[in-house]
Amino acid sequence: MNYAMRVMMKMTPTCQDITAKISESLDHPVSCPDKIRIRIHLITCSACRRYRDQLVQITNLVSRLSDETGYQLGDEAKEKIKSTLENESSAGAD
Numbered sequence: 001m002n003y004a005m006r007v008m009m010k011m012t013p014t015c016q017d018i019t020a021k022i023s024e025s026l027d028h029p030v031s032c033p034d035k036i037r038i039r040i041h042l043i044t045c046s047a048c049r050r051y052r053d054q055l056v057q058i059t060n061l062v063s064r065l066s067d068e069t070g071y072q073l074g075d076e077a078k079e080k081i082k083s084t085l086e087n088e089s090s091a092g093a094d
């Protein structure tokens, strides 16, 4: 692989990197360069856009449920939801 290709690969995160960053960004703020990488990737990648939308919907639903019922979803359950979505979005990527 030549130098230019390696630089390009470094600049362009994979879907796996992006979905991990998206999950991370919901738990705590991500750095500005990461935010920009996520934005740029989401413009070009429908699979990651779908993943982000689903994750946001679930997060909203869970926080609404816990507001209404006082029920808290455990970290383990949250991780399960995330990994299920990650598998789905990588399987459905085109």
Ligand SMILES: [Zn+2]
Binding pocket: 014, 015, 016, 018, 041, 045, 046, 047, 048
């Ligand atoms: Zn992607």
